Amino acid sequence: MENNKPIKRVKSLQFLSREHHHSLLLCWKIRRGFQKPVEPRRIKTYVDWFFENHISPHFELEEKYIYPILGKENRYVKKGIAEHRRLKRLFQGKDDIYKALNHIEEELEKHIRFEERVLFQEIQKVATPKQMEAIEQMHEEEKFEDNLSDIFWTK
Helix, strand or coil: CCCCCCCCCCHHHHHHHHHHHHHHHHHHHHHHHHHCCCCHHHHHHHHHHHHHHHHHHHHHHHHHHHHHHCCCCCHHHHHHHHHHHHHHHHHHCCCCHHHHHHHHHHHHHHHHHHHHHHHHHHHHHHCCHHHHHHHHHHCCCCCCCCCCCCCCCCC
């Protein structure tokens, strides 16, 4: 039976979990767009904006500051980097938008669940207080800003 207890996240990593929450909402918005049904190009326009403004900087931050705590040879880090590469290709793809959006929705959600349930848990176990403090210092909390120019998921 799956354990559904909330994950205890150390303060230093909480901002990343909040960013993950917004990306999970992106997955939900894609699903809602398909249910409506919304023309895929409208969804893709929003997804492209979200990738550029939120996901791409998030991936860069993780790869530069978070993943190195475990080392580049760590199997979880290798998996995370491979998933980032795959997701970037999906976001940047121009062929078969409907299929790409389906893959983004599925794979982004799986990736976030992996980071939250496995990778971040491992980081919390091995990171030194100094490393956690450095993570906390390098990130300035920003209020999430969404692109509400076409709220296709509500109509």
